[in-house]
Every structure is written in C-alpha cells, then in structure tokens.
Amino acid sequence: MKIESLIAVRYFFSRKQRSVVNVISWISLVGLMVSTTALIVVLSVYNGIGDITKNLFGTFDPELSIEPAQGKTFHTATLDLQKLRSTDGVDKVSCIVCETAWITHGKNQAIVKLRGVDEDYAAVTGIDTLLYLGQYMLGDPSTHTLIVGGQIFRDLAMSIPASAPAAVHIPKRGTTAIGHTTDEAFNIGYAYPVGTFFIQQDIDRQYVITDIDFVRQLMRYDPDEVTSLALKLKPGADLDKVKNSVTQSLSHSATPSFTVKDRYDQQPLYFKIYRTERLGIYLILSLIILISTLSLVASLSLLILNKRDDIFMLRSMGMERRNIRHAFLLEGLLICAIAVITGLVLGFCICFLQQQFGIIGMGDGNFVVSSFPVAMHGLDFLITFLLVMTISTLSVSLTVRRARI
DSSP: HHHHHHHHHHHHHHSSSSOOHHHHHHHHHHHHHHHHHHHHHHHHHHEEEHHHHHHHHHHHSOEEEEESSSSSEGGGGGSHHHHHSSSSSSSEEEEEEEEEEEEEEEEEEEEEEEEEOOHHEEEEOOOOOOEEEEOOOOTTTSSSSEEEEEEHHHHTTTSSOOOOOEEEEETTOOOOTSSSSSHOOEEEEEEEEEEESOOHHHTTTTTTEEEEEHHHHTTTTOTTTEEEEEEEEOOOOHHHHHHHHHHHOOOOOOOOEEEEEEEHHHHHHHHHHHHHHEEEEEEEEHHHHHHHHHHHHHHHHHHHHHHHHHHHHHHHTTTTHHHHHHHHHHHHHHHHHHHHHHHHHHEEEEEEHHHHHHOOOOOSEEEEEEEBBOOOOHHHHHHHHHHHHHHHHHHHHHHHHHOOO
C-alpha cells in the first residue's frame, strides 16, 4: 500500500477525539449515504409504478398493432391474413374497428371511443379476465352488448343487469349534425351493458368494447373492413424480431401500406412522459447529492487546516505536494465510497422489505395494488454508484487542488 493510502486510511479510522472536523466528516458521510438510499428507493418505487402502468396498458393494447399508413381503414383482403398468422412468433391475430361514438343512457350521455372487436380479442389482450363487474359476452347476433370503461359506466349511471339498452350514435359519413335531426345525422344502434372494467384512468374514461359487426353495421363498413389488427406473440418470442418479420411481410402486400406499432408506439405520449419524469428524478436527486457533498468539502477543508503540522512534517521529510494532495483526495474518496456502498445496501434492504412485506401501503382507496410497488433494476444501482462517485470525486478533487498545501 502506498504511503498516501496509509495516510488516508489512518486519518479516517484513527481519529478518536471529538472535534468539529470529525462531526462534519460524519455528517458528510451520512448525508451522502441518505442521498444514495433515497435515489435507489425513489427510482425503485418509480420503476414499480411504471411497470404496473405498462402492464395495465398492455392489458388493453396488443403487443403489436397493424394500422394503415394512410387513411383510417383497410380491407383484410389487401394482405394475407393466413400468412400473417403463420409468421414465426405470432400466436393470434384479432380484427378491430374503432370509432368515436356518442352514447346516451337515460338522461346521461358521453362521447367515447367505441372499439369493435372479434372473438380473438380477449385471447390477444386478456381483457376478459379483468372485468370488475359483469361478464365478457360479445358476438350474440340477436342482442348487441357493451363492455364499458369504469368511468363511463359511472357517468352514464348504468347497472348490470341493465334494465334498458344504451343508444349508440355514430355520425353518418358525409353528413354533419348542423341542420339535421338526430336520425338524419347519426346511425343509431342499441346495446346492453353486460360488463365493466377498471384498468387505467385514461382507458376507463374513453373506451367501450363491443362486437365488431355492430360497429361495422353502424359505420356501413364492408365485412372485411377494419381500422387495425391486433397481434399476440407466442411466449418467449422476441418482440423486435417479430415486428421486423411482420413489417417485411406487409411490405410485399398490395396497397395500402401499413405501419407496425409496438406498445411504445401505441402510447407514445405516456412513454415520453415516463422517460422525462425519470430523467427529472435523476436531475433533482443529483442536485441533492451535490448539496450533500458541500459538507464533505467543508470536512476536507477543515481537515487540511487541522493537519498543518502533519503536512509540514511530511514536507520536511521530502514528500512532494502532489503526494500530500493525493492522500487527502483518497481520504475524501474513502468517505464517498463508504457512504455510497452503505447507501446502496440500505436502499436494497428497504426495497426488499417493501417487496416482501408491503410495509408502506397505498391507503384505503381502490388501488390496483395494496402497497407501494417496488422494482429494483441492477442498472439503477450501477448508475447511482457512478453518479454519486462522479459528483463526489469532482467536488473532492477541486477542494484538494485549491487547498494550500
């Protein structure tokens, strides 16, 4: 071990007397430790919330969606559905027709996104397993049914079983409501609510699911006309590879051209906000870490003043200034390393206990989970370690270089 390292270790471990330098040193160590722990805990909780939200979107959004590059609808005859279903990694394909609709029920009304789906939609998304009330019953030609988002269900004061059907209004193509009666401006159909779901706030207040033939009937669409195709992948399939395979397959089909979207592409605003908020967390906590290093700067400055006699003796023995500075630099880095490693371990323990026992709950509200979700990612630990050590190293290095030794 070099002499500089020995000096740094001795200064850290062998100080027994109480002094301002010791107090500030411990304050700086505890401050960095707490900042590191806070960064790990906040990021892990944010990861947990993000994972739950992505899973909720994943319940409603398919793994891959095929949409026309131009226009609103396309005919399935323009592509080879059988070839698409046999694409390596593709498990199921579901046809979807989505349209904005005006629904009235009694004296209540709401503007919704009406999503008409076929019999494979439940297998593609798993929506049938997440109903809060009622049953997933679609496709009965004698009675049209609706699976309603929870917020819409409340706004329209619906009940299950329903005593009366809801009226579904879709504007006739080529007409406007101005100067026309409701019957003249809208195609109107009637359907009974048979189920409701609570998935995610934006979904619950916008979407109503019904049979695809009902929407085609209201829109006067052809039997093979759709607005999108939903794809479910086989377990273990590589999303990017399947997406590329499907894209290449569709590039050889007849016009129109198509776009293939994964869940990030289907919800671009949410995922952009998620990434931006995550970056904001790093920036805010980095500022807190920077503030925490100020006590470390003060500790080192006072330590250098307190060790003037030692510095003079070392200089008299022929030790160069750069070696003495190096010793104090190692002293600061030793404090940083101990603080960071302790903070990472403490953060891991807190997150592990929360994962296993749910110590901090979500309150008495109707939440998807009963306690704060936590998801620890190894990359977060690595980034946190590098971030805290980089900020601390820069602060310590500048302090030592400016010191009069």
